[in-house]
Amino acid sequence: MLEYLKDNYWIILLILNYVIAISAVITVVLKNINPTKTLSYIIVLVFFPFFGLLVYYLFGQEYRKNKIFSRKHVLNQSIIKSINQELEFNKNQIRKIDDFLDHKLKLVKLLYSNKNSPLTLCNEVDILKNGKTKFEALLRDLNNAKNHIHLEYYIIKDDKIGSKVLDALCKKATQGLKVRLAYDDVGSDLSSKMKQKLNSSGVEHYPFMPVLFSSLTGKMNYRNHRKIAVIDGEIAYVGGINISDTYVNYDDNHVYWRDTHLRLVGEAVKSLQIDFFTTWEFVSNQKINIDERYFPEVTCKNEVAVQIAASGPDTDAPNIMEAMFMAITTAENYVYITTPYLVPNDQMITALQVAAKSGVDVRILIPKQSDSWVVKHATNSYLERLMDANIKVYRYTKGFVHAKTMVVDDIFSTVGTSNMDYRSFNINFEVNAFIYDAKTSKILKNYFLEDLECAEIVEPERWTNRPKIEKLKESYCRLWSPLI
Structure with missing residues (x-):
């Protein structure tokens, strides 16, 4: 028996891996989570023995339902x-605040529904x-x-x-x-x-x-x-x-x-x-x-109105993502976003596309050179889809832009720790300040426009004709986008 185990231990380990992997696949499917994320887990579990189980162990647990720590x-x-x-x-x-917040009052109420995000004046x-x-x-x-x-x-x-x-x-x-x-x-x-x-x-x-x-x-x-x-x-x-x-x-x-x-x-x-x-x-x-x-x-x-929104596995909902989503979908004139990591989920892509298609000036500033090879190519895989909706994408060339800001309609802005990616929205512990103030918004807007002077716009036609090898890298890295 011992001799048999010794001679066939790799086969036994592989069988054991797939028994556990199949169990994990069933668990993921029964959770009814985002189909893209479900398929990503299935692909990793089936085609990457052992490594796939490690990825699932680290990323596949729903910590928002089983909180890491209690507040x-x-x-x-x-x-x-x-x-x-x-x-x-x-x-x-x-x-009183409805007068100067205008339609952004809905955003205040959204965050306020989480009792830990009161509006302060x-x-x-x-x-x-x-x-x-x-x-x-x-x-x-x-x-x-x-x-x-x-x-x-x-x-x-x-x-x-x-x-x-x-x-x-x-x-x-x-x-x-x-x-x-x-x-x-x-x-x-x-x-x-x-x-x-x-x-x-x-x-x-x-x-x-x-x-x-x-x-x-x-x-x-x-x-x-x-x-x-x-x-x-x-x-x-x-x-x-x-x-x-x-x-x-x-x-x-x-x-x-x-x-x-x-x-x-x-x-x-x-x-x-x-x-x-x-x-x-x-x-x-x-x-x-x-x-x-x-x-x-x-x-x-x-009297500057500010809400602090914390988000992470310790909160009942992805507060920061939901607030950004509403800010974008209620925008009337412009949305200017700076983020070092742009790996948006389907909700954010839809919000940005709908805003841009309805005539809102949507601009996104990202680094030209990223500090992560996988994130860089995963980000690039989303640009064509965004530009098809008339969203202007700029790449910062002076260095590395790490700011995480968004300005909307000269009245709303946010500065914080959250990137516009899966990790910030669903995995990491993050915190953002949401500010309802014309003066603050205009300062951040001017900083954004100044940064565009050190950036190059991504031309849709040239981007569509980029080398096929780049598209292949992007497609590969995009498979990991719900996990990175």
Whole structure:
């Protein structure tokens, strides 16, 4: 018997693989999910033995139904309930904001149906263009912190800029402030020496969903892609810029990095604080008693309407995707989108096509050179279909555009961590700020038009006649689009 097993172990393993694969195929079919995604899983499971099972294990689980972590303990605390009640709008307030939000009120109600996305009016919003501007402001606010500092980042490294930020955290912790740092274990890279320094200084820090070999796992995980900083419960940062030299255009950087971030002061900070606490309880495995010091009173200097929408396997619905979908489908004049990764699902493709065909000026800016071979070709496979609907596609040539922004009709805009792809909409933990303000929208619109000066438009006729080998690469990579 042992001799037989030894001589035929590959055949036995292959049979075992297909027994499990057939079971997985039946499970996928019975879930009645998107047909394209279903076929992608079937192809991978049937034609890629062993590897297909790994892909299914990493991507095939429906974590939105079986949540990775629960938000209930945080949301059920009395202080959080009080904050959410405080941010709730009555009918008179709804009528007040209806005048300047116009038809975008439907978007507000869509996000508001998720009780963790209240609309806040008392806010100041600063748009931070590129890493240098973001880090100058962030370091200043960190050094001026008086009570606590909360950071949650996909990427944080102890390189030049990262060390400056981490040193500021250590300094504040030694002064007696409560400093908490949550970082994604795949995206981040902290040396043991820096971790030791954080420990000795009193900075509490935990990785999000630790993995054994982070350098080998790449994107094949459910990762925390959020970039949140909350300082004293009064100031918050959110956007596309991680903490790494890559995001700062130092003289020795090989690629110019174009990115966008937000600095928020006001009521919207409270929503980001709540989102941080839900993550912190998960990574630290601590039940925190949250008190009033984390939610200080807000003095209203400006009235900029902001909603914070978090999305991921911990939420009941793909909040960010649904909000973007409605913003596009209700647009009347224009939709300008910047995204480094464009691998849209069917819903987003339809929304963009319908908007463009109805006369809305739809423009999308993507990088000419991507940092992912598969994503680049998968993106290219969608361009012809978009351009057929009169959507203008531009490719950024100055460097790498990493900003994740959308501006609609001079009244609505969003800046955050979510790309326009399957991973951001369905797999990763993301967070976006949705802003209803003419001034902010016009600034972002002008930045978009400035970026187009450093971009080339994709000509539909020339694109259609691109080499067949490129089309073959695109078709191959597109097969993986629901999974990457």
